[in-house]
Amino acid sequence: MNKKYLISVIVFSVLLLVPFGVQAVADLRGEKRFQPFDIFKDVVYTPIVREKKVAAAADSLDVKWRAARESIAAGTETADALEPVTSSLSDLEAAVLSVNTYAELDTTEARYKSLKLADTLLSKLEDEPESFPQADSCIKALVADLGHVSLWRAFLDVKHYGVWTSRYLRAFENKIDDESAIVLALRPKYQLAVWNLFSDPGEKVVLGAAGDCIGKSCGREEAKPEDKWLFYRQDVEFLVQPSPLDVRSAKLDNPVMAIEKFRDQLKAKGVELLVVITPGKPSIYTERLTGRDENAAGLQSHGKKILDSLTRAGFNTVDLYTSLLAAKSRDSVEGALYLNDDTHWTPRGAELAADVIAKKVREMVDAGTVKFRGKDTVRYVASDSLADRMGDVGEMSGLNKFGVFKVQKVTGHVVMQQNIKIRDEELPEDTVCIDSAYKECMNRKKADKKDGKTTDVLCLLTSQTDCAIMAIKYDTTITPFKDDFRKSEILILGDSFSRIYQTDSPVNAGWIAHFAKNMNRPVASIVSDGGASTLVREKLARKASVLKGKKLLIWEFVERDLRFGAEGWKDVNF
Template sequence: MKPEKPKQLFLIGIFLAILLAEGVTHTTMDLMKNQRPVAADLFLQVPSQENLRNYEENLEEGSWLVQNLRPVMQVLRFAVLGDLGKKAVAGREGWLFYDLGIQYLTERSQPVRPGESTPDEVVEAIVSFRDRLAERGIHLLVVPAPGKASVYPEMLTARALNLDHPVNVRTLQLLEQLENEAIELVNLFDLYQSEKNKDSISGPNNLYLIQDTHWSPKGMEMAAEKVANRLQELGWVEKGNTDYGLKEVPLSRHGDVIRMTQIPGIDDWYEPETIQASQVVRKESGEIYADDPHSEILVLGDSFLRIYEHDEPGSGGFVAHLARDLGKPLTSIINDGGASTLVRQELYRKPEMLA
């Protein structure tokens, strides 16, 4: 047994050196930059789960070793194991999904963390927003954009083929709560499921992009048409007389899920997705669609409204197609990932948009 002890001590020493190397390197780099070492945060903050989590994230993001070794390890893990990292999941037939969207569907409900809202609080906020708008004679129509994995779970895993129940139960419960509060909404989940029942084969009629988190031009155009019809059914909007046409624009692009991986050179591993978008133009002049700040209709949204509208081809997204279906220009506030908060904050700073 004695000959084994030096070997064990040597291995323990190597292991401890590896553990200490990161801390020593990080502290040295901080001091060389005349910055306070990140490790000092452990002693300057009250110990809590949130502070420890933030410390761990800051340590990882600011680590010199991590920043220099991560790209190499990402490429190796992807090339050998097909691992796309924390934010992306590879599905079937080349489909890519956003990890958080899958977690929302598959994980059990967790205790609400500080700063997060419960479903009841979400409903209360929407009801309050609706009521405050109603005081000014303004109607509110809520249009939740389905997550890609909730529409195409079978492209994530073959185990979801021929499911006889929805996978987005919590979202459907939230929609039911909103309906019970007399919130007017458009249920795109039902619309897309009905369309999928007509054409269940993955192909050019997909409602979502294969490499992206967002809807395809077809899925977006269906949503715009549904919303336009609902606005007119409610009697809130009359059809306008602006005659818009469509200009077909072919696009070739890598999706946002690929960019999320941050794997160096990953674009070379995936062919860009080819899609056919439609730019909205005025028939009489050929001018591309543009918002009218004085429009009676204000559209608020996130990146689902940005795609094709502010991105290529431009004036070819949800807002432009909704304007075409209604025969009149609209006005909009769009903010990536900030539709629930940042958009309303911008609206608060621009009260003239509700005049």
């Protein structure tokens, strides 16, 4: 062989093996597993171990279900009896759904549907005892199918989910990329270099116009890149791509159909639905994205148009677009409604949303659409609290570790519940009053010629009683705001716009807490970051008992989820 060719082959082979060798050394020296071994393990070892785990979980479910049936028959509360069953079913789901290291069970599989059906039926039992035979039949079928080790099923899972499938290889490749020692070492430096050279914040981020510099000839071109707002690319793509209802988006799930079905499901349970579509930052601050004066652009967004169509179709809706756009006129005094380097609103934006939503709910109450049993007697107070926010879009860029984007300080208003107890307290005796009353009584009794001893005792008691002064005292305590699933007649489903400031710093300062404060009512919430389209409904389906006693469900989701919602807009049965 020609020496030139031989040298080329050797050099190429070395270059090809360098990444593998570096990763192998890094994995073996560290605590992480050597990833290429996963391929061998998922073909030979994992299928059998998984089958044994599934069979054991199915057997456990069978035992717990039999025990639960006996307990319910003996008079035990359904919820208490079913708790071990629910736990066992969750264990079985975890074992079945995770096929191997890199692949999850397809949602179209019969096993997946059977597990979800069992989950739904169990959650119904407390409120719908008549569904017991169906739940019993479903669980027995699950146990019969999964309660034994099946080599044939293991073989089929390897065939459909193994290393020779695109889903496995894609996940394996992504994992290698994410955990590659070379990539982890070089990527941050590459990202910083691209930012310094081209002001490119990365594939997930769009760099907007400079701060308050809107319009031509305002010096925007000379502004530093780090002074410009950051926008989440999906927020921007939602505005520029066809509407989710457009014929060009036919492959997407239809969000309106999902919303309509959810409304009908809730109505059948006596619960009204209120839809809240949260505008993305580009819909409200389009001018900060483009640099052109486009204050009304948000009113033309796909989200606003879909919201309007829902309103015309008779859905209960809240229009945050109009309110937020109108409130921008106060930005110079009160601060912006959205964070600089984040997808979310500021505390001011969250509190404005709470006001608008509360106003809509009161209108529904006045119109008789919603009828609450309890009175609005819960009282809340709010206090200022500073918080540091490192924007999530800045984090997506990978540049925060270099201090490119700054922490933004915000002032939230933390909501606390005010508990007031009324009690009577007897004040010290008024001796002057008692002496005067006693003398008057004695004179009156003597005039009536009563027995002296009896008169003395009676007059003393009468004077003390007449002069006793009772003061009304108010014992006030302050406790942190919290969800109240038992007493609340309002349930909120939401995404990260419902989570921000509520469960993260400064805590209990999100729109949910301020909505409760405005309504003087307890509320309960189920929140899923990025999953308000389907995942949060699935959470509700697994806990359908939380709908007991509820009269109103407020469903909040950001507009981009109409196209990009995690898991799409799947049908979820309750």
